[in-house]
Amino acid sequence: MATLGDLERAVMDLLWEHQEAITANTLRDLLSQRTSGTNSAEARPLAVTTVLTVLSRLEKKGLVERERSTRPHRYCAVTSREDHTAELMLEVLGSAPDREAVLARFIGTVSAGEAETLRKLLGR
């Protein structure tokens, strides 16, 4: 229950960037901007229904919450990106019977600066 598709991912990224809840239309516009830079031929923007479908799926997955009170519904991410990512990492780690060995490998790969941060976070 972890992986997201490309579009789902893009939507989550936008929701995470915005602190405020936003509408499907706004999202559609933001998505168009995002891709117009990448693509040469100005790809056709997505239909709003497409965005709404994706939002519904994300809602079902528990990643997105919607305000039904306002007329154009507004959507926002349930958890912050950091929390979500950290949770994912734990999910990956969780399935291992040898957590410490995994952590050892993991630590060996983070950058020096990050190692320093970790040291501070771990205290003393």
Place this chain on the structure above:
Amino acid sequence: MATLGDLERAVMDLLWEHQEAITANTLRDLLSQRTSGTNSAEARPLAVTTVLTVLSRLEKKGLVERERSTRPHRYCAVTSREDHTAELMLEVLGSAPDREAVLARFIGTVSAGEAETLRKLLGR
């Protein structure tokens, strides 16, 4: 390119448990054992071709290597489970623009014993 299906996962787990390369038939038997405990009605064991299909797919994904020299081919995992898991964790972390914030959340969740291990691994 990260997620595995249930059967793929089960096969990888068995390959990781075995240090030696093993055949599809052996795997089939091990898989049957594994499920017979869980399931009451002694589910029908998998066909060998099923196991072979899964092994081919895992090979294509670069997770499994096969010895073609011996007649019943023998299969083994390319990387250890720890390495694989650590890599997955990095993959998850990698997509974050705020790696340190993620690490902070992550660290906050590991057990005290693991935190101790991490402290040692980080040195001084």
Place this chain on the structure above:
DNA sequence: AACGTTTTTCTACACTTCGTAGAACTCCCA
């Protein structure tokens, strides 16, 4: 060299997820 057995590859199908969006329905304002 031919046969039967074992092993591997090919082909196939059902089911799920995801991107994509039209059709149909619901709301609300003028």
Place this chain on the structure above:
DNA sequence: TGGGAGTTCTACGAAGTGTAGAAAAACGTT
């Protein structure tokens, strides 16, 4: 109460996965 904005329903194609039969290849034995 009619029309436009918004939402839900329904649908379809592509990809990935579990599953395995059919066909092909390889090998040991006579």
